[in-house]
Amino acid sequence: MKRAAPAPPSLGARGLALLVDALLLATFLLMGEFLGRALVFPVQEGTLRTAQEILERLHYAVLSATGLALAVAWHAAGRLLGGTPGLSFAGALPPEEAEVSWNLTLRGWFTLLFVELTFFTGWLVTEVDLGTFFTNFDKAAGVIRGLMHPSGTVLFEGLILLIQTLFLAFMATAFAIPPAFLLAFAAARNLTRESPAAKFVYTGLRTAMNLTRAVEPLVWALVFISWVGIGPFAGVLALWVHSVASLVKLYSEQIESIDRGPMDAIKATGAGTLQVLRYGVVPQVIPPFLSFTIYRWDINVRMSTIIGFVGGGGIGYILKPRVDLGEWGEVGTLVLLIAVAVWVMDLVSARIRERIV
Amino acid sequence: MSGPVAVAVERLSKVWPDGIRALDDVSLEVREGEFLAVLGLSGSGKSTLLRCINRLVDPTEGKISIFGRDVTSAEGAGLRALRREAGMIFQQFNLVKRHSVRDNVLSGALGRTGTLRSLFLLFSEADRAEAQACLDRVGMGDRGDSRADALSGGQQQRVAIARALMQRPKLILADEPVASLDPALRNSVMRHVEALNREEGITVICSLHDLDLMKRYATRAVALREGKLVHEGKPEDFDLATLKSIYGQEAEFGFEAAS
Secondary structure (H helix, E strand, O other): OHHHHHHHOOHHHHHHHHHHHHHHHHHHHHHHHHHHHHOOOOOOOOOOOOOHHHHHHOHHHHHHHHHHHHHHHHHHOHHHOOOOOOHHOOOOOOOHOOOHHHHHHHHHHHHHHHHHHHHHHHHHHHOOHHHHHOOOOOOHHHHHHHHOOOOHHHHHHHHHHHHHHHHHOOOOOOOHHHHHHHHHHHOOHEEEEEEHHHHHHHHHHHHHHHHHHOOOHHHHHHHHHHOOOOOOHHHHHHHHHHHHHHHHHHHHHHHHHOOHHHHHHHHHHHOHHHHHHHHHHHHHHHHHHHHHHHHHHHHHHHHHHHHOOOOOOOHHHHHHHHHHHOOHHHHHHHHHHHHHHHHHHHHHOOOOOOOHH | OOOOOOEEEEEEEEEEEOOOOOEEEEEEEOOOOOOOEEOOOOOOHHHHHHHHHHOOOOEEEEEEEOEEEEEEOHHHHHHHHHHHHHEOOOOOOOOOOEEHHHHHHHHHHHHHHOOOHHHOOOOOOOHHHHHHHHHHHOOOOOHHEEHHOOOOHHHHHHHHHHHHHHHHOOOEEEEOOOOOOHHHHHHHHHHHHHHHHHHHEEEEEEEOOOHHHHHHHOOOEEEEEEEEEEEEOHHHHHHHHHHHHHOOOOOOOOOOOOO
């Protein structure tokens, strides 16, 4: 066997590397200016007070341009300074450089410094205040006391709605299985390599599912509440959309990891595409699919609490007003009910999944 | 051998996308009824050659025909019809592990079963009887209801042979059929392949790396080295010098001391 020499990084990879480097260096400089301002001009009445005010004053344009210039310079002087972090990100490092230990490269030290800078900048941006955290506890004590003394008045209503929550999560999962099962085959890379059309479907489907998943179920709940009105059905639909997207991902990754052997064997009998999928793929993926589906139900139970907060039905729906009114005893009861349900679901689903695989 | 041509391979080359040339200008002819052994080191292209014949792998260049029909240009239903003629046996058996032994054998009939019926594993009574006969033939008639992954390696390979037989093939492609079996079990599997060749007149192309098995079962042998066909002849023609040219000068052979 003869192996061709590895191809030099493509133009696309180089472009991506340069873009990443420019962003990294510009961010680095901006964080540097932020810290500099915060330290050199400490917080004073009348000048700089909050992180937000510093953020408003940073020299974004100048520092971004400098970042880009530095990135170009680093790329140009690559022989002297070694590969850039961007090249590493784009997977375009020359192999002899990729093997060098991080502490012998400029890019390694830059990355370390970058992470540290992020931590200190983050400390100021998020206005971390350990003093208040440790001294102001008594204000929260009332809430915690209420939570620890659950009130019995909402117990029955809570239980009924908890049952609704479990069903809500179950229906969302059940409705998600058929579309996810069918789409997963088109979203599996190993089944879509043959034709350009299939590759196109694969890429389109993956992108659509990633976008769908990136939108929080809370947002989907708002969409469906205005569609079908406040209530558990809106919650079912919100969780359904999210479940389809995430099950397609889990299912298709499972399909990608199957043993190709049985598929080849079925193909060799002269079977058609659907038959190859039915005999060569489906038997291998059914147990993990079941396991993922039960896991998804488990996740949906947790999520449906939050969905209820905005009007998607279930126990979250009566939790919200009690939080707003500060009825901490009743909140405590409901939280306890949710915790027990989630805990039991977790145990049961783990046990069932263990049995299946 | 001078029957009609079963398989004709002309100037076949396969280059993988990563630049590896797995087959390099290979030509050979197999006559009906032959038992052709394909020798060579791992990575010499044996498996690629077999997979090109039923188009599990698409060749880069060259032409292959089986029983006078062109495989290289076949597509869709035509390609599937050609694949039905060639049963395949794999080193890793490649049974559907969660299906029963019987359903595995029945899957050999997929090429002639309607898609809708087969999606629900609805095979005809005639197919079921035929599957039982195939299982009986490899001595597995009483294991039809077992799950495939409950069987030993040798038993799984016998079921795989029954699956290939269920196809009613005129050709069997066997890709290292005994390489992952215990040496003591190899002959028990090879004898079933030999029986199909002798009794049914099925042409066999079988890659092997065990020279004793080649001498015992093959009627003719070819050898590949780095994707090229380097030797072709009767099993007894493969003497020490030939073998060293196939396997490299460092290779050692069990019979060397004796000869």
